[in-house]
Amino acid sequence: MAKVWAAIVDVDVEWWAVLVSIVAGVIAIWQARLAKRQAAIAEGAAASAVVQARAAEEQVEIMRAQLAGEEFDRLEARRPKFTVEATSIRTERDTGNQHFYTEVVLTQTGGRPLSSLIVSASGEYVEGMRDGKESDSQLFPVARETTIEGMSEGSGPEKVYVHFEYRHAAPVRVTLTLKGIERGTGHVWDNEVRHVTVDREPQVQARPYSDRRLRGRR
Structure with a gap:
């Protein structure tokens, strides 16, 4: 068991x-x-x-x-906005020297008001900007840039002058660089580029002398 x-x-x-x-x-x-x-x-x-x-x-x-x-x-x-217009190539003389330039008209059409606008010019045959207004100097000094004091929308057109080399071929393409300083804040508005193409003033054809004599007898 x-x-x-x-x-x-x-x-x-x-x-x-x-x-x-x-x-x-x-x-x-x-x-x-x-x-x-x-x-x-x-x-x-x-x-x-x-x-x-x-x-x-x-x-x-x-x-x-x-x-x-x-x-x-x-x-x-x-951002300030502008219109840019240029005249034809003009000629001026002082002390026997001949100068070639164009008048550029800048108008602010919008954006913040500026305490100043710095304008410079470049391109083939471009010498620079005239340092001063139209009749400020008989020597026409040329600088790298020029400054417009105070601009705003509605303030009206401002003129600057671009000078060309004595030996140049027209038409000339001019590159304008605009650098604005905003009024009150000091903000810098740069790299604003405009292009204008300018040509010589059209030549006025004088009437032949014989034609003038005939017109004078009538």
């Missing part, structure tokens, strides 16, 4: 060992699946975080672009 009970106990111990092993295997599989699921959830959350971060960056860039566009529009509304 003792042997029978011993055999039964051995069987029970083996069965319990198998059962424990099976349960342990099931638990291990479940833990592995749970860990895999948690890893997938974490990976999905990380991917979602990346997408959200990219979306936030795109929103920031859109806001920056909008602000930049609004700032550009605001500055453009304040």
Whole structure:
């Protein structure tokens, strides 16, 4: 009888060992699946975080672009605006020397008022700007730039004078660079460029002497 009970106990111990092993295997599989699921959830959350971060960056860039566009529009509304007209190439003499120049008329048509406008000229055959108004000097000194004091919309036209080399070929293309200093704030409005093309004054054809004699007898 003792042997029978011993055999039964051995069987029970083996069965319990198998059962424990099976349960342990099931638990291990479940833990592995749970860990895999948690890893997938974490990976999905990380991917979602990346997408959200990219979306936030795109929103920031859109806001920056909008602000930049609004700032550009605001500055453009304040930027001084001008019309530019030029006469033909004219000639003047002083102490036996001959000078060639053109008169440029600048009119401010919009934007902020200016305490001063600095005008410079460049181009082939361009010597520079006359330093002074039309009849301020008999020597016609030429400078790199000239300054107009005080301009605003409605203040009327202002004249500047561009001088050319003695030996030049017409027509001449002149590039004018305008640099305005805003009144009150001191803000500098530069890189404003205008182009004008000027030619010589048309020559007046004199009537033949014989034609004038006939017209005088009538």
